[in-house]
Amino acid sequence: MTRSSLTTPPPGANLPEAQPGAPSPGSALVSHYDQCFACGPAHPTGLHLTARTPDGATVEAEFTVGEAHQGAPRLAHGGVLATAMDEVIGMSVYLLHKPYVTGRLETDYLLPVPVGTTLHLRAWCNGIAGRKAYLEAEGRIGAPDGPVAVRAAALFIEVNMEHFAKHADLAVTAADHQDYEVNP
Numbered sequence: 001m002t003r004s005s006l007t008t009p010p011p012g013a014n015l016p017e018a019q020p021g022a023p024s025p026g027s028a029l030v031s032h033y034d035q036c037f038a039c040g041p042a043h044p045t046g047l048h049l050t051a052r053t054p055d056g057a058t059v060e061a062e063f064t065v066g067e068a069h070q071g072a073p074r075l076a077h078g079g080v081l082a083t084a085m086d087e088v089i090g091m092s093v094y095l096l097h098k099p100y101v102t103g104r105l106e107t108d109y110l111l112p113v114p115v116g117t118t119l120h121l122r123a124w125c126n127g128i129a130g131r132k133a134y135l136e137a138e139g140r141i142g143a144p145d146g147p148v149a150v151r152a153a154a155l156f157i158e159v160n161m162e163h164f165a166k167h168a169d170l171a172v173t174a175a176d177h178q179d180y181e182v183n184p
């Protein structure tokens, strides 16, 4: 992964520890909002990404590239692939049991991804320093050990509930999210 210093954990960053109340190993991570473009089951043209944590530290997810996700003819749009990476990384910060938002997302596109492909995604945290979480993800074609099509590195910033109260609909956020995602 080609990454900038902004998404590289600084010296002294700590690996996250298992958080009480966070999703346990082997559990599914349900959609945080049913209209989310990336994971919402009710979104008409979304990615319908489904996810789980095998070990309480990483997140695995899949989505199948559909007709609505094209950029070039019959190929996934790069922005759609970036959305998938943002979402699977966002799901991996659920495991930190605090609300975070994406500050920076860097993406390497290694292979085109045709319509009909199931992309197997995996995300994990490389370190935490203060409010900053340094995360990484990859997307593989066709199987968990398939060829890598996309890699991403991200900086997520911890926020508090005022962030959602000020910028979004706090009532919807609180009603639709799981305890492990928003824990004021």
Ligand SMILES: CCCCCCCCCC(=O)SCCNC(=O)CCNC(=O)[C@H](O)C(C)(C)COP(=O)(O)OP(=O)(O)OC[C@H]1O[C@@H](n2cnc3c(N)ncnc32)[C@H](O)[C@@H]1OP(=O)(O)O
Pocket (backbone or CB within 6 Å): 006, 032, 086, 087, 090, 091, 099, 100, 101, 102, 103, 104, 131, 132, 155, 157, 159, 173, 177, 181, 182
């Ligand atoms: C509830 C669960 C929801 C799950 C959703 C999953 C979906 C996937 C996740 C997303 O897509 S979230 C949506 C996209 N992201 C946003 O809408 C965030 C928009 N940006 C902001 O709201 C603010 O810029 C932000 C909260 C990220 C930071 O503002 P703050 O005022 O809280 O912090 P500040 O600007 O002081 O930055 C804190 C530190 O982070 C650093 N920082 C912030 N943004 C950065 C950036 N973009 N790149 C590098 N560093 C950054 C900043 O330099 C600083 O470093 P230092 O502490 O060392 O000085």
